Amino acid sequence: MHHFAYDQERLCAESVSVEVLVSQHGTPLYAYSKSTLEDHYRKLDQALAGVDHRILFAMKANSNLAVLKTLADLGAGFDIVSGGELFRAIKAGGAPSSCTFAGVGKTVEEIRYALEQGVLAFNVESEAELDAIDRVACGMGVKAPVALRVNPNVDAGTHSKITTGTYENKFGIAYEQIEAIYQRASGLHGIRLAGLQTHIGSQITTVAPFQRAIEKLAPLAAKLKDRFGISFFDIGGGLGIVYDPALESGGEGWWEGDDKPLTPATYAKTLAPIVSGLGLKILVEPGRFICGNAGILVARVLYVKKTGSKRFVIVDAAMNDLIRPAFYESYHQIVPVRRDLSRPLLPTDVVGPICESGDVFCKDRPLPEFQEGDLVAFLSAGAYGFAMSSNYNSRPRAAELLVSGDQAKVVRQRETWDDLIRGESL
Ligand code: LLP
DSSP, X not given: OOSEEEETTEEEETTEEHHHHHHHHOSSEEEEEHHHHHHHHHHHHHHTTTSOEEEEEETTSOOOHHHHHHHHHHTOEEEEOSHHHHHHHHHTTOOGGGEEEOOTTOXXXXXXXXXXXXXXXXXXXXXXXXXXXXXXHHHHTOOEEEEEEEEOOOOXXXXXXXXXXXXXXXXXXXXXXXXXXXXXXXXXXXXXXEEEEOOOBSSBOXXXXXHHHHHHHHHHHHHHHHHHOOOEEEOOOOBOOOSOHHHHTTSSOSSSSOSSOOOHHHHHHHHHHHHGGGOSEEEEOOSHHHHGGGEEEEEEEEEEEEETTEEEEEESOOTTTOOHHHHHOOOOOEEESBOOTTSOEEEEEEEOSSSSTTOEEEEEEEEEOOOTTOEEEEXXXXXXXXXXXXXXXXXXXXXXXXXXXXXXXXXXXOOOHHHHHTTOOO
């Protein structure tokens, strides 16, 4: 699953002790495992081997240059959602011609930059955006490659904040309208119809919603190929990962029915028969599946505080470092960096120092009796962890390390107080 495991009592990232990483780089600290990134990329790639496909890593999940370079070296393209992400892809050595540009609010400047760089396609989310892209492309005397994002109105059965494929969501163009818009787009001088795209949500842990959406859209893709000569069908990202291993063994489940998380094998086995006969290149845009379990956030216990019936463990990481628990009530496994099996398990709230009651990583969770100075690791923090971090409460952002075997490299320096005020003036 991933390369974070105990060697005797010490948690290691690949073959480096996390204690050693902390002694050199401090806390809070993100550590990524290169082998885990590579394994997950290859697992999905191999599962899809029978389909003419390309993996475009959704870099919103983790846009660190070293992570991007690791994936670009394996052959990944990128799913980007801003000019800044295209800039990062290029800085990491990625080819713009392997990037699809998504998002409901592309600016004229971003559209121009993407056309200059030569992206693979724009994933277009509205008719108004289509017209804007057409205008910019005509002004530059080029044709913009375009895939319309179709909203299939299929519920992904995931958290409401990460559901994208229903008509309640701002994303894509309604299934019923899509053909008419392709028809109109085919007459626009600045537009070349290149593909069809969809994405129904994130952290999807059963194959059924994918199946429903792709079964609904495959005939549309075939028709668009015949009528407009599109060459790819981009089926989006969204493959879920295991955050809580207790659930993996059939505990209280947040996925319907199945007692196992969705594997790339099941995903590919179910979807391949639907798409492989289309004669279209299949693009996939996984983010979390590639990097979610490939990263941990390490923090130090500052204080232990008992009030009323509660035991609070206050750590030096906070919601500005990892916002997922506060924002989505997400579960992240919390483990000691040095295991001591003689310590009792106590109901614990692990909290950060930020002045908000929501700055909580877990509530009343049975955890080993943590003490001041202990190190703890939040697992599965490689996706939407650092990428969603901020400077709230004027907290410098954490350092990021990439670990490969027994080597650890700083791939983003810890921010300083000077970084906090860069660009500000009195
Ligand atoms: N493609 C599109 C168009 C997307 O909007 C997304 C994610 C992806 C691909 C990648 O989805 P993934 O394979 O990572 O599930 N911050 C939230 C997740 C937001 C997902 C946004 N879109 C979280 O921490 O759970």
